[in-house]
Amino acid sequence: MKMKKKLWNIFGPVLLAGLLVFIAFFVANQFTTVNKATEKRAAVSLSTNVYKGSIVKSQALKDGYVPFFGSSELSRMDPFHPSALAKKYHRNYQPFLLGNPGTQSLSHLIQMQGMKQQLKNKKVVFIISPQWFTKQGQSPQAYSLYNSPIGTTQWLLHAHDSQMTRYTAKRILAMNENSNSGAAHRALINLASGKKVTKTQLMQLNVEATMLNSEDKLFSSFVSxxxxxxxxxxxxxxxxxxxxxxxxxxxxxxxAKATDDNPFGISNNFFNHRLAKGNKLAKLQGSQSHFNYLQSPEYADFELVLAQFAKWNVDPIFVITPVNQKWMKYTGLSNDMYQKADQKIKYQLNSQGFNHVVDLSKDGGKKYFMEDTIHLGWNGWLAMDQKVSPFLQTKQNQPTYQIQDKFLSKEWQQAE
Structure with a gap:
């Protein structure tokens, strides 16, 4: 009896924990639904769990929400933000915001795998900043924060050998250098070298996918x-x-009321809390004179997104954002370089059939256009809305794409 009691004390808690997890996942699979209230909260929550998950996004897109891919600008929620305008005026679309500081092309590529069926043949909005195109490109730390295991698993389960597949696998591996175990890692190594995912790996990935989807269902309704x-x-x-x-x-x-107390014409609140404290402002003067957005692995990561849009017949409208002109002058950021990066991005888009582009890169000096140093606000949001809203509310001609592998090359990434 004593031996049985000892064994229970050792293994009992583990067995009970496992049973509880099984029950929780069973309940999640059987009874979890995404209601309209959850969709409304999730659409503007910018929740990391929603971004990395699948069920909430997929259901919202089925119900007519439109994905707005971007990064930190999506959190600048003044009254002229796309979500506020669409809701106020009962437009026939409502944005579903997908992005946070640090989300870039590779993050978006992976997380969109979990809503493949809902993106096919649909319109999307993709806000892209030339400031993504740094020498490093996607930050591994930011990628890790927003990495979608569901998206990675789905991509692996449907991957076939191609130049795009090999390059994608190499980029994901580069973002996860400290991870060297698990079926996903082994499958990525295979794909990166042009090999197939093995039957054993596929079986393990399917098991992981089931667990991840159950976990997503279990926690999907917890949205602020x-x-x-x-x-x-x-x-x-x-x-x-x-x-x-x-x-x-x-x-x-x-x-006018919000920007009357600083020399840059930006939000007083941002200026006072982010720039004016201590000696920070003085240190930033001339600090960006060496910045270069013309040479970056981000151009190839961006191409992966374009190739995915083309494969799924997605019809995107791209918005290229500006920098506050006074801030640009103060920090020494080269406007000539910025405009060349803008032209490079547009060439990559237009030469492959992506012709819906809202280029705001030259508008950073317009009054009340920027909420802060690099993010749209007030008139900036309205300028974007003037192009994006008609695109979303009217029928568009079917796009024809000509995806070119040359945009994955080192030559293109480094071209000036």
Missing amino acids: GKREAKIDGNQNKLPKQDNFKMLTKSANQMA
Whole structure:
């Protein structure tokens, strides 16, 4: 009896924990649903779990939400933010925001694998910043933070050998240099070298996919409503009519009050809390004179996204963002370099059939266009809305793409 008691004391808690996990996953698979309230919260939550997951995004897209891919600019939620405008004026689309500081092309490529069926033949908005195109490109730390195991597993389960596949596998491995175990890692090594994923690896990946999807279902409804409340509050500050002239007047009035206490014409709150403290502002003067966005692995990562859009027949509209012109001058960031990077991005898009491009790169000096040093606000959001809203609300001609592997090359990544 004593031996049985000892064995139970050792293994009992483990068995109970395993049983509880099994029950939790069983309940999640059987009873978890994504209701409309969860979709509304998730659409503007910018939740990392939602971004990395699948079930909430997939259900929302089925119900008509439109993906807005981007990064930190999506969190600048003034009253003229796309989500506030769409909600206030009952447009026939509602943005589903997908991005955070540090999310770039490779992060987006992987997380979108979990909503493949919902993206096929649909429109999307893709906000891209030339500032993604640094010498390093995607930060491994940021990639790790936003890495979607569900997306990675789905990509591996459907991967076939090609130049795109080999390059993608190598890039994912480079982002996870400290990981050297597991079926996913072994499968990535195979694909990177042009080999197939083995039957054993596929079996293990399918088991992992089942577990990951169950976990996603279990936690999918836990989404904060903080940003939804902010959007609701902001839309109440907008004019009753969806009229550009009235919206511009309102934007100018709000922005004038919000930017009257700093030399850059940006949000006083941002200036006082992020720049004016200590000696930070003085240290930043001339600090970006050496920046170069023309040579970067991000150009090839971006190409992976374009190839995926083409394969799924997605119709995207791209928005290229500016930098506050006064800030650019203060930090020494080269406008000539910035415009060349903009032209390089547009060439990569247009030469492959991606012709819906909203180029705002030259507008950083316009009044009340930028909320802070690098992010759209007030009139910036309205300028974007003038192009994006008609694109989403009217039928577009079927795009024809000509994907070119040359945009994966080192030559293109380094071309100036």
